[in-house]
Amino acid sequence: MSDALLSLENIRTDIAQYHILKGVSFSVPRGQVTMLLGRNGVGKTTSLRTIMGLWQAKEGTLTFDGADITGAPISARARAGIGFVPEDMGIFGDLSVEENMVLAATNGMPDPARLEWLFSAFPALRTFWKSQAGALSGGQKQMLSIARAMIEDRKLYLIDEPTKGLAPAIISTMVGALRTLKQQGATVLMVEQNFSVAKALGDQAVVMDDGVVVWTGAMAELAESSALQERLMGLSMEAH
Amino acid sequence: MTIAPEHNPVFARLGWRDRLGQSAPYLLVPVLIAAGFAAIGAPSSWLTLTVSGLAMGMMIFIMASGLTLVFGLMDVINFGHGAFISLGAYMGVSVLFWLSGWTEAASLALNVGAIGLAILAAMLFAGAVSWAFERTIVRPVYGSHLKQILITVGALIVLEQLIHVIWGAEEIFLLRPESLRGAVTFFGAALEKYRILAVVIGLGIFIAMRLVLRHTKIGLIVRAGVQNGEMVEALGYRLRLVFVGVFIAGSALAGLGGVMWALYEQVITAGMGENMMILIFIVVIIGGLGSVEGAFIGALLVGLLQNYVAFLEPKLALVSNIALMTAILMWRPQGMMPVVKAK
Numbered sequence: 001m002s003d004a005l006l007s008l009e010n011i012r013t014d015i016a017q018y019h020i021l022k023g024v025s026f027s028v029p030r031g032q033v034t035m036l037l038g039r040n041g042v043g044k045t046t047s048l049r050t051i052m053g054l055w056q057a058k059e060g061t062l063t064f065d066g067a068d069i070t071g072a073p074i075s076a077r078a079r080a081g082i083g084f085v086p087e088d089m090g091i092f093g094d095l096s097v098e099e100n101m102v103l104a105a106t107n108g109m110p111d112p113a114r115l116e117w118l119f120s121a122f123p124a125l126r127t128f129w130k131s132q133a134g135a136l137s138g139g140q141k142q143m144l145s146i147a148r149a150m151i152e153d154r155k156l157y158l159i160d161e162p163t164k165g166l167a168p169a170i171i172s173t174m175v176g177a178l179r180t181l182k183q184q185g186a187t188v189l190m191v192e193q194n195f196s197v198a199k200a201l202g203d204q205a206v207v208m209d210d211g212v213v214v215w216t217g218a219m220a221e222l223a224e225s226s227a228l229q230e231r232l233m234g235l236s237m238e239a240h
Numbered sequence: 241m242t243i244a245p246e247h248n249p250v251f252a253r254l255g256w257r258d259r260l261g262q263s264a265p266y267l268l269v270p271v272l273i274a275a276g277f278a279a280i281g282a283p284s285s286w287l288t289l290t291v292s293g294l295a296m297g298m299m300i301f302i303m304a305s306g307l308t309l310v311f312g313l314m315d316v317i318n319f320g321h322g323a324f325i326s327l328g329a330y331m332g333v334s335v336l337f338w339l340s341g342w343t344e345a346a347s348l349a350l351n352v353g354a355i356g357l358a359i360l361a362a363m364l365f366a367g368a369v370s371w372a373f374e375r376t377i378v379r380p381v382y383g384s385h386l387k388q389i390l391i392t393v394g395a396l397i398v399l400e401q402l403i404h405v406i407w408g409a410e411e412i413f414l415l416r417p418e419s420l421r422g423a424v425t426f427f428g429a430a431l432e433k434y435r436i437l438a439v440v441i442g443l444g445i446f447i448a449m450r451l452v453l454r455h456t457k458i459g460l461i462v463r464a465g466v467q468n469g470e471m472v473e474a475l476g477y478r479l480r481l482v483f484v485g486v487f488i489a490g491s492a493l494a495g496l497g498g499v500m501w502a503l504y505e506q507v508i509t510a511g512m513g514e515n516m517m518i519l520i521f522i523v524v525i526i527g528g529l530g531s532v533e534g535a536f537i538g539a540l541l542v543g544l545l546q547n548y549v550a551f552l553e554p555k556l557a558l559v560s561n562i563a564l565m566t567a568i569l570m571w572r573p574q575g576m577m578p579v580v581k582a583k
Contacts, residue, residue, distance in 0.1 A: 075474075075476050075477055090468060090470075093467065106476040
């Protein structure tokens with residue numbers, strides 16, 4: 001795809017003796033939100049971690065913004081413009097909320113206007129600005145994790161299950177913030193188990209099963225076809 | 241944009257038990273000092289022993305602080321750390337001998353200048369050797385504790401033998417600079433001048449380290465890296481470079497500690513660093529891996545307890561620190577203030 005910001009070609013990743021990704025190929029178009037979907041254990045998180053360099057691909061090619069980053073170190077991928085929100089949130093619990101944010105601003109101190117925008121999206125961050133991040137609730141930690149990735153403009157945001165285990169009120173806050181990010185033209189690759197959230201945010205969908213991509217297309221197409229959902233992900237309408 | 245509806249979070253107020261639990265490590269030093277006063281009785285003896293214990297603790301802290309960060313940042317167990325103590329001591333003492341005119345002069349400025357230059361030389365030498373040590377010894381064994389232990393113990397032995405080759409196998413005795421010999425009397429207690437200087441230097445280094453770790457970006461990266469190195473890299477920082485910097489700085493501090501210990505004991509041997517490693521590991525473990533504050537409190541506890549027990553019951557002095565470690569690990573199995581919790 002000519003306007004692809006990120007492309008994976010035949011990516012294979014092993015963890016210990018297990019073959020997790022068995023030849024994953026897909027593209028993430030610029031300025032769109034691509035949802036990475038599939039049942040538990042099919043390789044979605046491993047795909048994100050492989051893109052970020054946290055797991056090394058054994059085979060295949062990763063192209064980001066026109067450059068081959070297959071063997072690049074993690075920090076080089078981040079400096080190239082990839083922001084990462086891991087499944088476990090990756091919060092530095094012994095640092096304050098402020099310190100977590102300052103650390104994420106790799107080009108200097110956080111931009112005040114950007115910070116104000118993040119505070120308006122996640123008011124709890126302002127409330128607990130000086131508090132230890134480890135003492136935050138799960139939802140607040142997730143907000144901090146996402147805000148930290150957004151503290152500077154990134155070319156691509158990799159977000160792994162941002163609504164996992166969160167209360168509905170916090171999910172709506174999260175969705176609101178991600179929708180704003182989307183409206184600003186950000187490119188996002190997101191793993192999400194909550195199909196309603198995926199439907200609300202996604203432009204494209206990539207469905208995985210057993211370490212390979214089994215379907216790619218428009219999110220709207222997947223959202224409209226319960227038969228397709230049932231076939232690809234074992235979802236039924238009752239589930240969402 | 242949706243603003244968090246009905247989501248108005250507050251922190252629960254901590255109970256007194258929780259607050260006491262959080263600040264308990266900080267209270268241990270004053271509690272031990274008070275217990276020492278109650279056990280010793282004589283205020284002058286107690287004051288002398290307390291200053292001596294604090295001086296010893298400060299020097300152990302200086303030597304241990306780098307090691308705890310190296311543990312925390314890259315999960316590296318470096319038994320070779322003791323070699324940098326010995327190398328620093330030998331280089332520092334060589335400078336002091338070279339500046340004997342300054343050390344024997346009855347001038348505080350010249351004496352302190354000589355010590356300052358000795359410390360500088362020791363830190364530069366230990367830091368330079370540690371840079372090569374990290375590249376050739378540590379880097380190939382990242383991620384393997386067994387290999388780290390084997391190769392760093394081997395390197396420690398090789399470096400000790402190199403000290404024998406360069407400086408000879410005999411012990412080297414030295415005298416403290418003229419102005420730092422003897423003691424001052426304070427409320428009837430004899431306080432050795434050098435021990436007072438050691439307390440001042442140790443405190444200064446602890447405050448400087450805290451300032452760097454708490455108020456600079458590099459300090460922030462180090463503190464974050466100790467907790468979750470992978471995430472620090474995912475933010476765009478080259479953690480390995482940071483680790484090399486911390487390794488060199490920690491080894492330079494070990495060299496500084498070596499000079500100070502040499503002036504404290506007034507004798508140096510190639511094995512002095514190796515001998516110190518037992519106390520240093522105790523301090524790192526009871527302080528909690530990766531915690532500079534924990535190492536500071538742990539070092540003061542070790543120094544004070546050893547001095548008090550040596551006065552009260554000399555036969556127990558050798559086991560006092562092991563007993564301290566056992567007690568603290570029974571209370572807090574991961575040390576007093578662990579930063580690295582699950583590696």
